Amino acid sequence: MAQDIKVTIIDRDNVSHELFAPTDMNMNIMELCKSYDLPVKGECGGMAMCATCQCYLESQTELPEQSDAELDMLDQAFYVKQNSRLGCQIQISDAIDGIILRLAPEID
Secondary structure, three states, rough: OEEEEEEEOOOOOOOOOEEEEEEOOEEEHHHHHHHHHOOOOOOOOOOOOOOOOEEEEEOOOOOOOOOOEEEEEEHHHHOOOOOOOHHHHHHHHHOOOOEEEEEEEOOO
């Protein structure tokens, strides 16, 4: 039986939110943030085509290598840092239990 994992999201006001995510629903970080009404747009619906779910990895959590699509999108995005990732490309799994992510600034 699948268990929930803990995901910590630090919003743009520097407020930390502890979220609990099921590992058996094939969700990603962008979808999780939206389900908790955090300010993540996810305009492309999770296709790595908009960067409105960009976040910064703040924990030592090992993530899979970035796909070419994710790298290409981050190459065109604003506020990109060395630890930038697209939330839509981080799948909810036991492997990321305890991950800490910070939302990137929103583009006006």
